Amino acid sequence: MKSPSTLWAFDAYQRIRPRLPEPVSTSITPELVPSLAAIADRFDGFIFDAFGVLNAGDMALPTAVARFHDLQAMGKHCLVLSNAATAPQQQLVQKYRNLGFPLTQDQLISSRMLVTDALASAPEQTWAVMAPASAHADQLPCRSFVITSQIVQTSREKLDSADAILMLSAQDWTEELQHGLIDSLRRRPRQVWVANPDLVAPRENGLSLEPGHYAHHLTDATGLDTVFFGKPFSNAFDAAKSRLAHIPASRLLMVGDTLHTDILGGRCAGISTMLVTAHGALKGMDVNACIATSGIVPDFIAPEI
Structure with a gap:
């Protein structure tokens, strides 16, 4: 098939919803924020999706590299949790280092790993x-x-x-x-x-x-x-929480672009979530309608990090 649209992808995720984890039902009204900077002081550990949040293909997204550097300069703990599986771990870490993200081996958990x-x-x-x-x-x-x-x-x-x-x-x-x-x-x-x-x-x-x-x-x-193996399933989030075990779950934030993987997985893992909308799976979509249709509700919404 030709390159899929964001609408096609959302509908496809909805069709497989019965095969995905089901979070504990809670009543949340998302807080709209201009960027991650507005809420950085509320969290000590940040778990980032990669594609659609940090990069699109082989291109780093605007503001993402600077934000990653800023958070680490503040003493925040940053982890990348990616469903990428094509590249071996060391090669994937090097990709993000080449894009400008100061990642170490311990800061990236991939589905391939x-x-x-x-x-x-x-x-x-x-x-x-x-x-x-x-x-x-x-x-x-x-x-x-x-x-x-x-x-x-x-x-x-x-x-x-x-x-x-x-x-x-x-x-x-x-x-x-x-x-x-x-x-x-x-x-x-x-x-x-x-x-x-x-x-x-x-x-x-x-x-x-x-x-x-x-x-x-x-x-x-x-x-x-x-x-x-990977988001939204528990093996991915168990690995991330283990890596950040010194930080209470209440001080962890999952940041992603996809409701059915990043946000759903974070909700099921009992951690706060932030949906970014400018570059990833919901680009150009009516985000509020997608949230209402899916019933997957993030704690925060921002255009990018």
Whole structure:
């Protein structure tokens, strides 16, 4: 399909809502603020989404680099919690350092990191991996091979022989590969892990389809359950809260651009949330209508950080 619109993405998230965590119901009226600077003194730890908050594709967003520096200069603890899974951890940290964000390895938790830790507990399995060559799937702590057109077309038995499926990155993924994977799982149902639950991600020129989109399509087609690593699921927020365990939950703020991942996940984790609207998943949308329709309510709303 062509590049999806923000409206399409919101509606797609709404369709999969029954598969997402459900927060404890509370009555919140979002506070509108001009930027994060207006409420920085209320929190000691900040958990940032990446795409749509800090960057769009390979471009740092206006004010984000300066705000990150300012918060750290104030002695605030900043953590990036990203559903990105294409790049290995060290490469992803370097990307953000190159964009101007003074990140250390300990300040970034990615979905790839979460799934890598989980894979290390089952090294005997062979995984068929959804990933481009640039994802360096050979660095994962398991036996694996990348799903390619050749495998789908002429080596179906190899795909069928894999013990499990890992949906790591949707870069270069095609409808042919998607249908080949679905056919294989119909022939032999197996466990499917998804290293990036996002349906879309903000890029320089629009939205890209991400592994979560293909994972839910696969679930609809096969009836198989999938295991997700990343926001809005608890494994991501448990890792972030553990990293910031010295800070009370009441002094933590999750900052994101997507209601169904960042804000929903933060709400379920029991921490405050701020929705940014200028560059990410809700760009150009009626934000109040989206909040009313989804029932996912942030504590704060700002155009950017």
